[in-house]
Amino acid sequence: MSAEHKTSLWGYLIEFETVDQLIHAAEKVRDAGFDKWDAHTPFPVHGLDKAMGVKRTILPYLVFVGGFTGLIIAIVMQWWMNAYDYPYIISGKPMWSIPANFPVMFELTVLFSAFSTFFGMLGFNQLPELYHPLFSAERFRRATSDRFFISIEAKDPKFHAEKTRSFADTLGGDAVEAVEEEDH
Amino acid sequence: MKRTIDRSSENRTLGDLGPLLTRVGGIVAALGILATLALAFTADHGVERFFKSYTTNFAYFLSLSLGGIFFVVIQHLTGATWSVTVRRIAEAIAANMLLLLGLFIPIVFGMDIIYHHWTDPHAASDPVLAAKLGYLNKPFFLIRWGVYFLIWVVVSRFFHGQSVKQDTTGDIDHTLRMQKWSAPAIVLFALTTTFAAFDLIMSLNPHWYSTILGVYYFAGSALSAFALIAMSSMWLQAKGRITQSVTTEHYHDLGKLCFAFTIFWAYIGFSQFMLIWYANIPEETEWYLHRITGSWLPFSWGILIAHFVVPFLFFISRVPKRSRAFFRFGAAYILIIHWCDMYWVTMPEWYTDGIHFSLMDITLFFAMGGLYLVGMARGLGKASLVPEKDPRLEGSLAFENY
Numbered sequence: 001m002s003a004e005h006k007t008s009l010w011g012y013l014i015e016f017e018t019v020d021q022l023i024h025a026a027e028k029v030r031d032a033g034f035d036k037w038d039a040h041t042p043f044p045v046h047g048l049d050k051a052m053g054v055k056r057t058i059l060p061y062l063v064f065v066g067g068f069t070g071l072i073i074a075i076v077m078q079w080w081m082n083a084y085d086y087p088y089i090i091s092g093k094p095m096w097s098i099p100a101n102f103p104v105m106f107e108l109t110v111l112f113s114a115f116s117t118f119f120g121m122l123g124f125n126q127l128p129e130l131y132h133p134l135f136s137a138e139r140f141r142r143a144t145s146d147r148f149f150i151s152i153e154a155k156d157p158k159f160h161a162e163k164t165r166s167f168a169d170t171l172g173g174d175a176v177e178a179v180e181e182e183d184h
Numbered sequence: 185m186k187r188t189i190d191r192s193s194e195n196r197t198l199g200d201l202g203p204l205l206t207r208v209g210g211i212v213a214a215l216g217i218l219a220t221l222a223l224a225f226t227a228d229h230g231v232e233r234f235f236k237s238y239t240t241n242f243a244y245f246l247s248l249s250l251g252g253i254f255f256v257v258i259q260h261l262t263g264a265t266w267s268v269t270v271r272r273i274a275e276a277i278a279a280n281m282l283l284l285l286g287l288f289i290p291i292v293f294g295m296d297i298i299y300h301h302w303t304d305p306h307a308a309s310d311p312v313l314a315a316k317l318g319y320l321n322k323p324f325f326l327i328r329w330g331v332y333f334l335i336w337v338v339v340s341r342f343f344h345g346q347s348v349k350q351d352t353t354g355d356i357d358h359t360l361r362m363q364k365w366s367a368p369a370i371v372l373f374a375l376t377t378t379f380a381a382f383d384l385i386m387s388l389n390p391h392w393y394s395t396i397l398g399v400y401y402f403a404g405s406a407l408s409a410f411a412l413i414a415m416s417s418m419w420l421q422a423k424g425r426i427t428q429s430v431t432t433e434h435y436h437d438l439g440k441l442c443f444a445f446t447i448f449w450a451y452i453g454f455s456q457f458m459l460i461w462y463a464n465i466p467e468e469t470e471w472y473l474h475r476i477t478g479s480w481l482p483f484s485w486g487i488l489i490a491h492f493v494v495p496f497l498f499f500i501s502r503v504p505k506r507s508r509a510f511f512r513f514g515a516a517y518i519l520i521i522h523w524c525d526m527y528w529v530t531m532p533e534w535y536t537d538g539i540h541f542s543l544m545d546i547t548l549f550f551a552m553g554g555l556y557l558v559g560m561a562r563g564l565g566k567a568s569l570v571p572e573k574d575p576r577l578e579g580s581l582a583f584e585n586y
Contacts, residue, residue: 046586064500091462099461102454 009161010133010181011037011153013140014173019045022148025171026051029150032167036156040140040149059120066116067109074108075101133181151179189581194428196572198565201423205561213554219547227542235294236534237544242291243384244526245552246284247401250377251409252277253336254402256343257373260359260366266437268580269429269570273416275347276563277409278340283559285333287552295322302390312391312467320390328383332376339369344563347571354573377402388533392471396456401529403452404522407445411518414438416560418512420569429570429581432506436585439505442518446499450492475528478538487528491521523549 016022019041026039030053039045039052082088083096093100122128134140134151143149150171152164168176198205224234255274259267296303302320307313313320343362350358378398386397417430460468475484495518504510527545571577 046584049586060502092464099458102458 006183007180009154010179012168013177013179014150014168015175016148016173023051036153040143062120063113063116067113070108070112074105189428191428195425196568202561202565206558209554209557216547216551223544233542235297237548239298240530241548241552244523247405249280251405257366257369260362265576265579266583268574268576273413275344279344279563280559281336281340332380335372348567351572391467400452403449408522410441411515415515426569436505443499446495474532474536480532
């Protein structure tokens with residue numbers, strides 16, 4: 001038999017029945033100045049970003065750099081292959097004829113943009129994450145079907161076990177649950 | 185979350201801006217016409233040059249209204265909600281087709297100069313042209329233009345008229361009728377635009393052919409129409425009209441379209457170039473040979489950079505699309521650079537050794553531009569600046585980019 005694991009408070013989970021309740025509560029949490037908290041919904045909710053005070057993502061800049069890298073690689077690669085390492089005349093054109101390189105330049109720009117979008121998104125969201133303490137909460141399963149949640153983490157500098165608990169009670173949710181996390 | 189927009193105190197009629205536009209447009213047009221006439225009758229080969237510059241500018245202003253038709257019809261075809269508040273402006277731009285029909289008349293009289301390659305009786309002795317004369321002859325050319333204008337005028341007036349009627353009746357049938365007819369309209373638009381580009385531009389060099397040229401002309405026309413819609417709307421707002429109806433969100437979407445069609449234009453332009461360059465067949469490469477000869481070579485590079493690279497980098501970010509100060513500049517830039525593009529597709533066919541600039545290129549721009557403004561004032565003055573009872577208006581007002 002395994003030894004009993006010690007657990008400590010991970011944070012609070014507040015359940016809501018409607019989108020409106022969630023949005024209002026999110027605005028309150030945002031205005032209270034919390035940092036490590038999140039909202040969980042079964043579908044994208046318009047206006048939630050604003051209610052949560054989420055900053056705009058810097059992903060587009062990463063994508064721009066990614067796309068530009070693809071463009072440069074395509075140019076250098078084709079120059080190296082066709083004009084430098086293995087010079088080869090095709091259809092009577094010069095060794096390094098830029099117009100013929102355009103399709104590959106375009107494709108690699110798109111490919112690298114797509115890669116940096118996809119992997120950048122995963123990276124910024126710290127995904128994939130195989131386990132999360134919230135999974136231990138029974139009611140959280142409904143986050144993928146018909147309930148809306150806000151979670152506030154104990155790691156947040158403004159978190160206080162009792163004060164945040166009473167704050168969570170004022171958010172107008174149907175239930176507030178303390179989520180435990182196993183100590184490592 | 186629903187945003188609420190208070191439109192109760194908003195001015196949505198053109199009002200006294202109508203006479204102002206008409207006056208300014210009239211004066212500009214009158215000065216432009218006088219200057220053009222003076223130049224045409226005093227300069228060396230003035231009359232000849234007049235018709236050439238005229239064709240370039242006609243191709244430009246025709247493309248604006250074609251883009252307007254495309255914008256209006258595609259919104260109905262897709263059942264778009266976001267665009268309702270700016271659609272009336274596009275309807276007015278499209279409705280200028282009637283004016284363009286009048287502006288086509290000088291081309292009829294200048295055919296012997298503009299299209300001298302195939303109007304010349306000696307064309308029959310050229311084996312390549314002889315095979316094409318069944319299509320490229322004056323009567324059939326004029327019949328085709330008659331058909332194009334019939335379709336353009338009917339389509340633009342139908343969509344403008346139904347939309348204006350709905351302002352008073354509020355009947356949803358107008359929307360359904362426009363939706364139903366938008367499908368055949370877009371097919372007719374695609375065919376007429378393609379063939380009009382063949383007739384107006386490609387037949388300047390009747391040996392040459394490029395099936396994608398119609399798409400090229402369309403890409404530029406749609407791009408500049410988006411810019412013109414955005415600019416008109418910003419001007420109206422600066423003059424205290426439709427201040428609430430058109431929001432940053434609508435400009436953001438118009439900006440996205442400008443960005444997308446900048447890329448689309450380059451994509452089509454390159455597709456045409458690449459196939460001709462690669463195959464290297466003399467009758468096809470001739471068109472590009474003209475454009476890399478003499479001072480046309482730097483001009484061609486200029487088009488590539490100024491029509492693609494610059495607007496691409498300008499419109500790629502979210503900021504210029506959402507800032508009116510930036511977008512106003514970007515839209516004006518597109519309208520100017522599209523004119524240069526029309527110059528590039530027409531002029532090298534008459535002046536194969538390099539750029540021969542004439543003041544008439546500019547005076548005719550102002551002459552036609554002035555008339556175009558008068559036409560827009562008429563179109564915009566007919567009704568409210570926003571489709572008042574469009575069933576999708578509420579959605580368009582509340583529209584937000586997430």
